[in-house]
Amino acid sequence: MSAAVVVGSQAEERARARAKLLRRAPLEVLWAVAAFGGAVLFVVPFAWMLSTSLKEEAQAFVFPPIWIPDPVKWSTYLDVFTIQPTGLFLRNTVIVAGLAVLGDVLSSSLVAFGFARLRFRGRDKLFILLLATLMLPQHVTLIPHYILFRLLGWVNTWLPLIVPYWFSTPLAVFLLRQFFLTISYEVDDAARIDGAGFLDLFWRIALPLAKPAIGVVAMMAIVTRWNEFTEPLIYLSTKDQFTISVGLRAFQTEQNFLHVPVLMASSTVAVLPLIVLFFAGQRFFVQGISLSGMR
Amino acid sequence: MLGWYSRLSFSRKEELAGYLFILPWLIGFVVFQAGAMVTALAMSFLKADFLSPPTFVGTRNFERLIDDDTFFKALGNTAVYALGRMPFVIVIGLSIALLLNRDRWGVRGMRTLYFLPSVTSGVAVALLWIWMFNPDYGLINSFLALFGIRGPGWIWTEEWALPGLIVVSLWGVGSSMLIYLAGLRGVPVELYEAASLDGAGPARKFFRITLPMISPTLFYTLITGIIFSYQVFLNAYILTNGGPNNATLTMVLYVYRKAFQEFQMGYASAVAWVLFMIILLFTLLVFRSSSAWVYYEGGLRRTGPGT
Numbered sequence: 001m002s003a004a005v006v007v008g009s010q011a012e013e014r015a016r017a018r019a020k021l022l023r024r025a026p027l028e029v030l031w032a033v034a035a036f037g038g039a040v041l042f043v044v045p046f047a048w049m050l051s052t053s054l055k056e057e058a059q060a061f062v063f064p065p066i067w068i069p070d071p072v073k074w075s076t077y078l079d080v081f082t083i084q085p086t087g088l089f090l091r092n093t094v095i096v097a098g099l100a101v102l103g104d105v106l107s108s109s110l111v112a113f114g115f116a117r118l119r120f121r122g123r124d125k126l127f128i129l130l131l132a133t134l135m136l137p138q139h140v141t142l143i144p145h146y147i148l149f150r151l152l153g154w155v156n157t158w159l160p161l162i163v164p165y166w167f168s169t170p171l172a173v174f175l176l177r178q179f180f181l182t183i184s185y186e187v188d189d190a191a192r193i194d195g196a197g198f199l200d201l202f203w204r205i206a207l208p209l210a211k212p213a214i215g216v217v218a219m220m221a222i223v224t225r226w227n228e229f230t231e232p233l234i235y236l237s238t239k240d241q242f243t244i245s246v247g248l249r250a251f252q253t254e255q256n257f258l259h260v261p262v263l264m265a266s267s268t269v270a271v272l273p274l275i276v277l278f279f280a281g282q283r284f285f286v287q288g289i290s291l292s293g294m295r
Numbered sequence: 296m297l298g299w300y301s302r303l304s305f306s307r308k309e310e311l312a313g314y315l316f317i318l319p320w321l322i323g324f325v326v327f328q329a330g331a332m333v334t335a336l337a338m339s340f341l342k343a344d345f346l347s348p349p350t351f352v353g354t355r356n357f358e359r360l361i362d363d364d365t366f367f368k369a370l371g372n373t374a375v376y377a378l379g380r381m382p383f384v385i386v387i388g389l390s391i392a393l394l395l396n397r398d399r400w401g402v403r404g405m406r407t408l409y410f411l412p413s414v415t416s417g418v419a420v421a422l423l424w425i426w427m428f429n430p431d432y433g434l435i436n437s438f439l440a441l442f443g444i445r446g447p448g449w450i451w452t453e454e455w456a457l458p459g460l461i462v463v464s465l466w467g468v469g470s471s472m473l474i475y476l477a478g479l480r481g482v483p484v485e486l487y488e489a490a491s492l493d494g495a496g497p498a499r500k501f502f503r504i505t506l507p508m509i510s511p512t513l514f515y516t517l518i519t520g521i522i523f524s525y526q527v528f529l530n531a532y533i534l535t536n537g538g539p540n541n542a543t544l545t546m547v548l549y550v551y552r553k554a555f556q557e558f559q560m561g562y563a564s565a566v567a568w569v570l571f572m573i574i575l576l577f578t579l580l581v582f583r584s585s586s587a588w589v590y591y592e593g594g595l596r597r598t599g600p601g602t
Contacts, residue, residue, distance in 0.1 A: 035394045039408040045466065046411075048434050049423045061432045064440070107319040114316025118309050130320060133328055135519075135578040137526050139547045140571040143338065143554050143564050144331035150345075167323025198312040227417035229529045234555055248418040249533065260426055267419035278414050282407055285414065286473060 046271075053077070053265035060260045073261070080266045083255070088240060089247035090269070096161050096232075096243055097225035103166030104221050105214055111168040112176035113202045117188070127177075134170045138230070146234060160235045161228070161243075165221075172217045175288065179213035180206055216288040219281045226274060244270045332571075339565035344558040356565035366566060368541050369549040372457060376545065377524035380461045381517055388471035389513070393505075395472070396479045406476070410469035421533035424463045425450070428534075435462075450535050453542040460530050460543055471516055478512035479505070518581045522574050546570045 047067075052060050053076060055069040080086050114120075115127050149160040188201055196204070207214075229245040236242055242250065251266055278285065303311070314321075339356050343349035360366050395406050412420070427434050428449035436446030447455040486504050495503065528547040531537060537544035537552075546566065554563035 031394065035402075035405055038391060038394070039405045042409050042412055042466070042469070045423060045427060045434070048427065052426065063432055063437065065432065065434065065437050107323075111317045111320040114313050118313035118316060119306070120310040120313030123313065126317065126321075129324070132578070133324065135522055135574065135581070136328060136332075137522075137571065137574050139526055139528065139550060140335055140567045140574075141327065141331035142550070143560055143567060144334035145327065146554070147334070147338075147560070148326075148331070164323065164327050166319070167327065168320045173320065198309070198316070202316070223414055227415075229418055229532075230551075234551075245418040248422060252418075252422060252533065263422050264426065267422045270417070270419040271415050274415050275411070278411060279407075282410075285410070286406075 046275075049264050049268055049271075053261055053268050055261050057259070057261060076261050076265045077269070079262055080269055083262065084247060084251050084266070085239065086244075086247065086266060086269060089242050089244045090273075092158075092241060093226060093243040093245075096158050097222060097228075099158075099162045100165040100225050101218055101221045103162065104169050104172055105218050107166050107168040108172035108217065109176050109207060109210065109214065110202070112173045113180055113206055115173065116177045116180035117183075117201070117206065118198065130170050130173060134174070142230070142234070149235065155235055156237050156241065157235075158241065161231050165225075169221070172221065175217055176210065176213055179210050183209055212284075212287075215281065215284045219277070219284040220288045222277065223274060223285075335564050335567055335571075338561055339568050341561040341564075343560040345560075346558070349561070352561065356562050359562060360565055360569070365541060365544065366549065369544045369546050369566075370569075372542070372544055373525055373527070373546045375457060376460060376527055377521045379457075380464055380524060381520050383461065383465055384468055384471050384520055385513060385517065387465060388468045388516075389475050391468070391472045392475035392479055393501075396476060406473075409472055413467035413469040416467055416529070418529065418533055420466075421463070421530050424459075424466075424530075425534055428459055450543075451539065453539050456535050456539060456542045460527070460534065463530050463534070464524070464527075471520070474512060474516055475509065478509040482508040515581065518577050522577050525570065525574055525577075 048065075051067055051069060054072050054074065055066070056071070056073055059066055059069060115123060115130075145160065145164070146155075149155055152159075154160050154163075183206060187205055191201055191205055227245065228243070229249075232243045232246045233249070236246055239247075239250065248266060248270055251263060255262060300308070300311075338349075340351060340353060341349040342352045342355075391409055395402050395409070428436075428451075430436055430446065430448045430451065433449075435449070439446040449459040450456045482505060486508070487500055490500050490504060526547055527545050528551065531543050531545045531548045532551070535543040537548050547570070550563050550567050550570070553559045553566060
C-alpha cells in the first residue's frame, strides 16, 4: 500500500469524523442541557435553604422569591446557637455516632473475618441467616428493644443508641466479607509459619489491607447514624442529651414556623458536616452503594 | 493455662476461632433480632402498658385490628406510598443513569450532585421541604407560577399530602441512580457493537439489549425499594405528623403513636407484626428472584444480599 493512499484515507476519515460530530452536535447540546439542568434541579433546594437562612424574616415571605438576600443577615447563625444549645446537640451527635460507628466497624470486621477466612461447621447457613436480617425492618423490633432497655435502666441515656451497634450490622459484615474473600491465602500461610495466631492474621494482615473497605463501611455508617431519628426520639427526653435530629425537631415544635430563616439556618448547620464528609469521601459512598446494591 | 487449647488439632482451633470471631453477631442476632422478634410476637397477645402488669388477651389485639379504620387507613396510605413512588424512582433513576453513563469531562461531578441529596436525608431536610412546599412563598409553587400554574396546598391538603411525601423521597433518587449505573456498566459492549452492525437504532438497542440486561437490577431495586418505603416514618412524622385527617398516617407512624404516645404496647406490636408480614412477603420475592439477578452483573459471579 502506497503512502499517498494512506494519507488520503486519513483525510477522508477526518472529514467523516467532522461530519459525524456536526450531525451529533444538536444531540450533544440536548444531552448537556438535560444532564446539567437536572443536576441544577437537584441542588437548588440546598441553595434555597442557604439563601433563606441569610434573609430577614420579612424577605423570606415575598413573591416572587428573592435569591440574593439584601441585606445578608449573618447574625441568624448566632441565633441558631443561642436560641437552642445547637453546639451541644452537635457535640452529642459526634459522640453517639462516633461510638456507634467505631463499634460497628470493629465488630463487623471481626464477624466478617470469621465468615470469610475461617472454616467452621454451619458457617454458610449462618451467613444466609445474617443476609436474611438485612431486610429485617428496624421498626418491628422497636418495642421489644425499648422494653429491654427500659428493664436495663438505659432509657434517657445514650446506651441504646450505641450498644446495639457493637454487635455488628449485616450490611457492614456483608461488604467487609466480600473484601476479605479477595485477600490471597498465601499471606496467611506465610504468617502462620512465623507462628501467627488467628487474631494476628486478623489484626496485622486482614485489617490493614481492608482499609478501603473499612472506609466504605464507616462512611455509610456515619451518615446513617448522623441522620438517625427514631431511636433518639424514643430514648432521649432531656434536652442536654439530644442529638442534632431530635434537637432540630425541638426547634421545629418550639419555634413558630414563621421563623423560617432560623429554621433554615439550623438545618444548614445540621447538614453541613454531612456535605463536607460527602465531598471528602464520595468515592467510598459510590463504591458502597454500587457493591451492595442498597442503601 | 491454655494447655487444652494447644492440644487441639489445627482444624479444631480454626473452628473454635471461627465461632469466637462471629460471636458478636451471634449474640446480637439472638438478643436484638431473633429474641426481639419472638418478644414482639408474644407481646401482640398481651395487653401491656407501663402502668399495670401485662395481661394475656389472646387474639383480641388482632380482632381489634379488623375493626380499626385508622389501621386500614395507615395500611392503605403506606401501600400507596410504597408502590406509588417506585415507578417514579425507576423511571427517573434510570433516565439519569442513562444520561450519565458515559465517560466525558464533568460527568463524575454531575453524578456527585445528583447523589448528594440522598446522603442528607434527615430532620434538617424534612424541615427544608416544609418550607419548599409553602403554598404561597415556597419554591415549588413559585416555580409552578412561572408557567401560570397555581400549585396545590401540598402537605396541608388531604389529597396532595401523600404525593408531597413521594416528591420528597424522589429527591433521594440518586442512590438508585448509582445502582443502575453499576448495572449499565455490566452490560457487555460487544452486544451494542453487534447490534450496530445489524443497523439497530438507539431505541431498539435500549429495548432489546439494555432493558433485558439490567432487568434483574431493576427488579431487585424495585423490591428493596418497596421494603424500605414501607418503613417510612421520619418524613411523615416531621412534615405532616400523619395529617391532615390521617392522610399521611403510615404504618410505622401508627406503631409509634400506639406504643409511645398511647402506651398500648400490645396493640402496637400487633400492628408491627402485620407490617413485618408484608415486608417478609416482599423479601421472599427477592430470594425467589435472586438466582436470576445474580447471574447477570457482567458475568461476575457476585454474591449480593439475598442470595
